[in-house]
Amino acid sequence: MTGRLALLIRHAQSVWNAEGRWQGRADPPLTAEGLKAAHRAAPLLPRIFTQVLSSPLQRAADTAHALAQELGINAVDSDARLVERHLGSWEGLTKDEAQKAFVDDWTRLTTEAIDPPQWESPASAVARVHQALTEAHEQETGPLLVVSHAGPITCLQQHLTGRSTGLSNLEGIWAIIEPESITLLGRQRFTTQHTSTGLL
Secondary structure, eight states, X not given: OOOEEEEEEEOOXXXXXXXXXXXXXXXXXXXXXXXXXXXXXXXXXXXXXXXXXXXXXXXXXXXXXXXXXXXXXXXXXXXXXXXXXXXXXXTTOBHHHHHHHOHHHHHHHHHHOOOOTTSOOHHHHHHHHHHHHHHXXXXXXXXEEEEEOHHHHHHHHHXXXXXXXXXXXXXXXXXXXXXXXXXXXXXEEOSSSOOOEEEO
């Protein structure tokens, strides 16, 4: 079996995205605008996908169902290994609230890029996402659309390329999934305002 083409895309705007709150494993819904944006994004996607795979958190699942509906795909498969990183007591906090509640951890995060000890480690996130994707490679051969979260996708990017950048809502990274490896190709944002592409 050859490599399987995949697009790893971040969900549309959630209520907590709009409020500037850390989400982690919490499960806020999409905003009304976020759901509309997901439907608007679908025509910008190439009509090549044979499977949609999603995190079960509702902001990702609802994005996946909106995209699948517009793409003519009847079912969305769910995989809990695609959920966002666990952020402990930071979940639900704004940046100002976290800065006040976790002074030392905030300083290390913002000045040294050291994650707070309550957060799921990048290695843990990479391991579960990598396993989910390589298993998906074994199930089908057609192009795969994966709807997940910024945390696990950017952790995977950092692991595979040695660098990572922020991922906007409805922005994704193209990849080739092999039985034992994943190669990242480039990124693309799917909104009516932005359809730019770029190499990693």
